[in-house]
Amino acid sequence: MLIDAKQKKWFAAFVLLSAAALAGWWYINRTIPGGLRGGDTVGLWFGSLGSVLMIYAGLLAAHRKVPSWWWLGARKTWLRGHVWMGLLSVVLILCHSSFHWGGPLEKTLWWVLIGVIVTGILGVILQNILPRLLTSRVPTEAPYEQIPHLCREMRRKADAIIDEVCGAYDPSPPILENTIAVVQYASNAKAQLRDFYENEVRPFFDAKVSRRSPLFNPLQAEARFTKLRRLPGLDDATHQVDDLARYCEERRLMAEQERIHFWLHAWLLVHIPLSVALLVLGVTHVVTALRY
């Protein structure tokens, strides 16, 4: 979600409601002897409203799992509400607690809430930076979930190309019993192509690729393939070698996409579990606080 001018109204609502809540807290806190606390009627209302906003923010996950019914509103709207009303809930909870840490359960709740908010803010920041980076660095974006499948497909097609050029693959190592055999093997372009493919290109199509592979560097990859193209005996296979180079480039871009995608979504590894913890602990707090 981009934080842009389209969210002026949300931002204004957040600022105004926060200011109103803080002003209300300040005034009431002054008038109540000993100060306002969460157990007072006004404090309870601050806590209730904050909890409702938190639940609303949490419902974004549920919203993604139901069909796009028109009366539910657009997901974009829900996402904006998730961000801004989630932030507003923190202000209301601060008023509810009167800026106190509270007891052991409340302190735990505070730390979990801080974790949720910090990771959420981090997520918003990352989502404002990384998608642009992804677009500029990875022009051929593939569905993230399909990248392993695409790698397998590319490897299958690359295998077919190499088999077509070099013949069927013989996994047994070549017999180099004398110097002549070595020299003959070295001057055999197809053997070198097969060797290069089996040792460097084929592993590059694995689901997890090493960043130390020379093919990960576009310049080094291009140099390797140029060298191959110049080998005598591969003149009639230039087209196939070019296809192989394009597959490698595609794989490199996919790896870059995976890397950016990881950072784009890794914060959710903390944000969502903490949100669930916040829900459980929050329910415990509500029940015990209202019970006593």
Add this chain to the structure above:
Amino acid sequence: MPSAFRNQKNLKEWLELDYYQRPRGLRRWRNRLTLLLLVLCVVGVAGAIFLLPRSARLVQAGPVTSAHSIVHDCERCHQEAFLTAKKLLPGNAGVRVVPDEACIQCHDGPAHNQVQDNPEEVRCATCHREHRGRSVLARVPDGDCTACHADLKGHRKGGREGLAFKDVHAFNDDHPEFRLRRTNPDGQKASDEAKILFNHEHHLVELKKLGDRFERLAEPLKKLREQGCVRCHEPDAAGRYMRPVNYEAHCAECHPLSVQLAGEFRGEGPREDQQIKQAVEEFNRKPAPHKEPRVVRAELRERLLSFVQRFPVVPDEDAPMDRLVDEGVFGKRPTREQWKWVKRKLDSFEGVLFAADKLEGVQGQLLNHSCNHCHIEKKGERGGAGLPVFEKTNIPDRWLTHARFSHQHHRMLNCTECHDAPVSSKTADILMPSVGSCQKCHNPDVGVRNDCVECHNYHDRRHTREIHKNFTIDKALSK
């Protein structure tokens, strides 16, 4: 730049069209972590509630006061469940989750007064808020007092009628002058109503100038110079208030009720002369008792009688016998002559003690030993057997009865910083400090506490009732 291989037409060749149903590692980890934390939280909360001893502490928003930390059973005070939730309903802002009955199990908090109007304002939990840390629960904030005292007429039965107190918002804003120091509507200052004659200025200033002119006063004056006010005003054991000034301890050394046998007393020989001389000196050394006139008379008569019976003296001329005790009751029966002598001496002593101010040349003398040097005689009123009647001294034990004070906490101060004793020459002068004197230090700018309960008690402890002592130690500890 589009892919070199993939395009809209061959997508099916490259992609699994149901790929969105098969999440990759990142999402799988996210789901696993979410489930793990969910289970951990649920198990942790359930375990803490059901397995940990004193798990209630975990859900307390703040610890209870140290006095209440003995109570581990929440239901001892929170007797009705979900009262807090009721506060969210309209008109229930005043609901208190701890009823007065819970407090009265261990405490009795007598009412502030009988004219409080709003029953909600006299609920224990209205002012005493628990779970706010380890502070003393009785230290209620000023707002609890000014909720009523800022507008008393609106919080008492009868409104303004009979209202004797001014509205107060804060000690340093509009706390009225202490009643003792106020000027009444006629412009008259309040005065000390004690029936005693005492001149602080004379004792604190003038006497110090005397130096060692009087040998007999040298020692007491030295003590007075060294100890100052504390020479007479001694603090109680707790150091809070001053004990009443006591004649024997504080006055008698300089103001003995001296009675002297004057004249020549001769026995039948030198040996008896010496005995009589010693007996006279002994008699003269012992002052009259600091008691009511009839007790003074009785004791002096007893002393004179035993003197005269031990050392018979020449009887004087006839004297009326109307003041003699029953001759048959006490010991040896005196002779008529002895009674005459006793009466004559007693008249002389009583003249010195009870009416010295009428004797020529005695008025204003430094070492005046008569009763009316300090005590005020009731004019035109005579007691039994024509003795004078003196006013009750009427010195209050406590001056500011609506507040508490600790001299111990102010011991670093010179007494005269608050009490204007060195310039007071009359008993009627009020020497209690003014509220302004307190406000010099007790204000937010200086930082010394200035809240209401620093000085005032809310509960009228005169009406404290005995509570039922039905707790055992185990029951109190919720075992």
